[in-house]
Amino acid sequence: MRANAETGTPAPAHDGLFYASDEQLLQFVVPFVRDGIAHHEAVVVVAHDSTRKLLEPVLADVGPVEFVSPPQVFRRTVGAVRIYQELVQRAVERGAPRVRAISQVDFGAAGHGREENVRFEAVANLALAAQPLWNVCLYDVRRLPDELVSTSAQAHPYLVSENERWPNPDYVPPAELLRRHSQIGPYRVEAQPPDLDVRDLHAVGLSRLRKDILVTASAGSVLPQEQIDDFLEAVNEIVTNSLVHGKGPVSIRVWVTQQRIVCTVTDRGGGFDDPLAGFLPGPMNGLPVHGAGLWLARNFTDSLDFSTTENGLTARLACWTN
Amino acid sequence: MAGLPRVFVKPGHGAHLMSVANSQDERRSTLSRWVVRGLQAGEGFAYADPEGSSGPDSVASALADTGVDVDQAQRDGLLLRIPMTDFYALDAPAKLLAEALAEGLGALRIAADARHGLQVLDPATYLDFERRLADTCAASPLSALCQFDTQADGIWFSEVTWMHMGYGPTSPFVALPDDEGLFLFGEVDITNAEEMAEALRLAGSHADRLLQVDLTGMTLLTAAGCRALIEGTDDHRAGGGQVLLLGARPPVQRVLKLLGFDQAPGFIMVRDPA
Numbered sequence: 001m002r003a004n005a006e007t008g009t010p011a012p013a014h015d016g017l018f019y020a021s022d023e024q025l026l027q028f029v030v031p032f033v034r035d036g037i038a039h040h041e042a043v044v045v046v047a048h049d050s051t052r053k054l055l056e057p058v059l060a061d062v063g064p065v066e067f068v069s070p071p072q073v074f075r076r077t078v079g080a081v082r083i084y085q086e087l088v089q090r091a092v093e094r095g096a097p098r099v100r101a102i103s104q105v106d107f108g109a110a111g112h113g114r115e116e117n118v119r120f121e122a123v124a125n126l127a128l129a130a131q132p133l134w135n136v137c138l139y140d141v142r143r144l145p146d147e148l149v150s151t152s153a154q155a156h157p158y159l160v161s162e163n164e165r166w167p168n169p170d171y172v173p174p175a176e177l178l179r180r181h182s183q184i185g186p187y188r189v190e191a192q193p194p195d196l197d198v199r200d201l202h203a204v205g206l207s208r209l210r211k212d213i214l215v216t217a218s219a220g221s222v223l224p225q226e227q228i229d230d231f232l233e234a235v236n237e238i239v240t241n242s243l244v245h246g247k248g249p250v251s252i253r254v255w256v257t258q259q260r261i262v263c264t265v266t267d268r269g270g271g272f273d274d275p276l277a278g279f280l281p282g283p284m285n286g287l288p289v290h291g292a293g294l295w296l297a298r299n300f301t302d303s304l305d306f307s308t309t310e311n312g313l314t315a316r317l318a319c320w321t322n
Numbered sequence: 323m324a325g326l327p328r329v330f331v332k333p334g335h336g337a338h339l340m341s342v343a344n345s346q347d348e349r350r351s352t353l354s355r356w357v358v359r360g361l362q363a364g365e366g367f368a369y370a371d372p373e374g375s376s377g378p379d380s381v382a383s384a385l386a387d388t389g390v391d392v393d394q395a396q397r398d399g400l401l402l403r404i405p406m407t408d409f410y411a412l413d414a415p416a417k418l419l420a421e422a423l424a425e426g427l428g429a430l431r432i433a434a435d436a437r438h439g440l441q442v443l444d445p446a447t448y449l450d451f452e453r454r455l456a457d458t459c460a461a462s463p464l465s466a467l468c469q470f471d472t473q474a475d476g477i478w479f480s481e482v483t484w485m486h487m488g489y490g491p492t493s494p495f496v497a498l499p500d501d502e503g504l505f506l507f508g509e510v511d512i513t514n515a516e517e518m519a520e521a522l523r524l525a526g527s528h529a530d531r532l533l534q535v536d537l538t539g540m541t542l543l544t545a546a547g548c549r550a551l552i553e554g555t556d557d558h559r560a561g562g563g564q565v566l567l568l569g570a571r572p573p574v575q576r577v578l579k580l581l582g583f584d585q586a587p588g589f590i591m592v593r594d595p596a
Contacts, residue, residue, distance in 0.1 A: 203513050207493040240512050293545035
C-alpha cells in the first residue's frame, strides 16, 4: 500500500495494523516511512528490541527514524499521552508538518497492563485528537492473546494493511469501550490483611490518613519518597471525592509490599458513569472546577480503577517500582 | 474578629509555625524565605546554630543564598545569633522579644530546630519550651518557625505538633499576610480550602496590582486548594490584578501545571523567588 499523504490521510489518525508475518509488517512500514520522510515529516518508531532489529536495518536506507522502547512510553495512560504530545511538539518546533508514529503499544503483560492497553488506545482517540500525528499501532497476531487483539482492534477508527486503509466496522467509541473492558479485579495482595484499615473516615481524618499511609509505605516498600508522596496525593483526591460526592461510610485499605502499594477506597454511593473521567485535562482557560481531582489522581498514580456494585463504589489505586 | 479565617494571622500578632521539610534544600529555602519576609517588614530575626557551625548547614549561609547581606543585617541589629544554651531556655523567647522591642524593633522572628534543641533540653523540657513559645506568640509580636526532621509518629511528636498554629480539627495550614501578599504554610484540602480562599480574598483586597502568594512552605496543594486559589483571587484578577505564585515545591508545582496555572490569565508562576 502506498501510504500516501497525498491521498489526504488526515492527521490526527489512529490506525491499527494487525499483522501475521514479518513480510506484512515490512510491506506496510517501509512505504509508510518513506512517504513521511519525503514530505519532511518526523518519524518515530516505538518498538521492542525484536521488532526494532527487524525494522532498523531496512529503514536505515530510507531515512532518519527515532526509535523508542515501549517501557519508556507505556507506563500509565495519561503519561503515554503526554509523551506523544511532547514528541509532536518537538517535531513541530523543528519544522516538521506532521509526525508519523509506528507504535507497539505494550503496558506489560503482568498485573493490569492489558487493561491499561485498552485504556490508552481508547483515550488516545480523544486526547491526541488535536495533534498532527498519524499513529499506527502494531499488533502481532501471532504472539498476542486473542482477546487483547480483538479488544485493541475495537479501539482504532481505521485499520491498515500493506494494501489499503479502511474504516474499522468494529470500532467502538472510547467511552463505551472503556465501559466494557477496563475493569480490573483485586490485586493478589488484597487477599491478605491490609497494613492499614480505616473504617468510616471523615474529613477531619484526612491529614492523619495521609500521614499514616506515608509512614506505612515508607517503612514497608522501596519506592522512592517522591513516588510515595505522589501516591498520597492521588489517594487524597479519591478519598475526597468519596467524602464529597459519595455516601458514607468511607473506608480505606492499604497494602504495602516491597515493590508495590495498593489502596482501595470504598463508599456506599452509587458511583458515577463516566469512564473517561480523569483521563483528559479540563479546559485550561477556564480552569476546571469539576473533575480536577480525578485528573490529578490519574497523573499521580500508576493505576486507578473504579468498580460499582450494589454495595457501593470501590476505587483501586496502585503504584509500583520501575 | 468577624470574617477572619481561623488560620489567618493578623498582622502584628505572632505566628507559631511548624515546618517538616523533606530535604536540606527545602528546609533552607522555607526558613530563609520566611525570614526574608520578616526582615523586609523590619522585623528582627534571632536564631541559634551549634558552636562552630558555618558553611552550608548554617542559618547564615541559607540567608546569604537568598540574597541577604548577613553582615549588614547584623550591624543593623536585625540579625542575632544566640548561643545554643541561651536560646533553648524556657524564658529565652520572651526575653529576646523584650530586648528587640527595647531596641526599637516592631516585632521579632525566631527559628527553632528540634535537632539542636534536643541537644540542650530533654524531650519533656523541650515540650515546655514549645508550650511557652506558643503562649508568647499568641500574645505578642513574636513569631517562631520550628523545624522538625521527622515525619514518624510518636507521642512526643504528636504532642508538640498540636502546639503549633494551624493544627487542629482540620489539616494544618496557616496564612501569613504582609505588605506584598501572603505567605502560605502547610497543607490545603477540603477541610481548610475555604479558609485559604478567604485569606486570599483579604490579601487581594489590600494588594496593588501584583498579589504575591508565596508557596515555599506549602507541602500539599490539592484540587480543593487550587479551587480556592481561583475563587479567592477572582475579584483581584477581575479588577485587572495578577497573582504571583512563588517558590512552589516540585510536587506543588506539578499540581499547578497540571491544572493549567502556568498558562492561566492572571496567574504567573515563578520558581525561584530570589
